[in-house]
Amino acid sequence: MEVAARTSSPQSLGSLELQCPPLPHTLLEALELMHQPEGLQMDRVIRMVENDPGVTTRVLKVVNSAYYGQRGQITSARRAVLVLGSVSVTGLVMSMGLHEMRHDLDASTAGPFLHLVRHSIATAFLARHMLAHEEGPDVSLKDRPGDAYTAGLLHDFGKLILLYNHPAEAAHLYLEAQKGKICASNVLAKERERFGYDHVETGVYLTRRMKFPAVLTAAIAWHHSDEVAGDLDPETRHLVYLVQAANRAAAALGFSSNCPVPCEQCAADPIWSRLVEERVVAHPDVETLQADLQAVQPALTEYIDLIT
Structure with missing residues (x-):
């Protein structure tokens, strides 16, 4: 499935006056x-x-x-x-x-924005970290830690755009999600209900309009998908998997974009098997990979606190 196939919307994004800060x-x-x-x-x-x-x-x-x-x-x-x-x-x-x-951004968005930024930095840090291991066989993305970090940092770019264009409504929605009043799996549907488009569609639309690298747009387009991104070229598909995994790990390690995610729920996600089986990372098995991410949590927290 191409990126374009993941950007359908009840109304044409091109006809909207969405602005980027x-x-x-x-x-x-x-x-x-x-x-x-x-x-x-x-x-x-x-x-x-x-x-x-x-x-x-x-x-x-x-x-x-x-x-x-x-x-x-x-x-x-x-x-x-x-x-x-x-x-x-x-x-x-x-x-x-x-x-x-x-x-x-509007002052009313301060809380949700900081929450979003900390989640985005955590995702970027973890995506790059998973490529940092030199041992083991060659992996497809070992020479692309910059792409991994950038894609992780900007995967929720659409939420930033919604906070900028609809400050009161978007801030309220994301605060409700942080409190657990909106299930994480329902956030996209709630965005479409309130704005006519969700943050994935918005992020893809704006990054294309701003001529961001196509690989970043792909990571944005697929970061919430449970499907196997089989129609992408191998390196882009692997980068998508890396961002999906980092996004889920960030949530389990205390930096969720919505309400906290239990570690057990995160660990059971099939994305970890995809990373290991397709040699996206050098870790020999899922257990080693997940243990490595757990061990890096203190460093991750310090890194984010230094920036924000």
């Missing part, structure tokens, strides 16, 4: 760098960090945190980028840019 310069620059055909260039990443004092401060805070466990204080942006790596720093800058978008 202004995207921070740092977010756009980081997104462009992450998806350069020639790959990330270290010098450009260093310049991006050095040119923004706020970014420099946050990057230094992260590199000197307990999570990275550096011996001695790192005080230069260049050294921080060399230690963290260009992909990690560019992902960090994108996450910071997403968080900065709170200034352009």
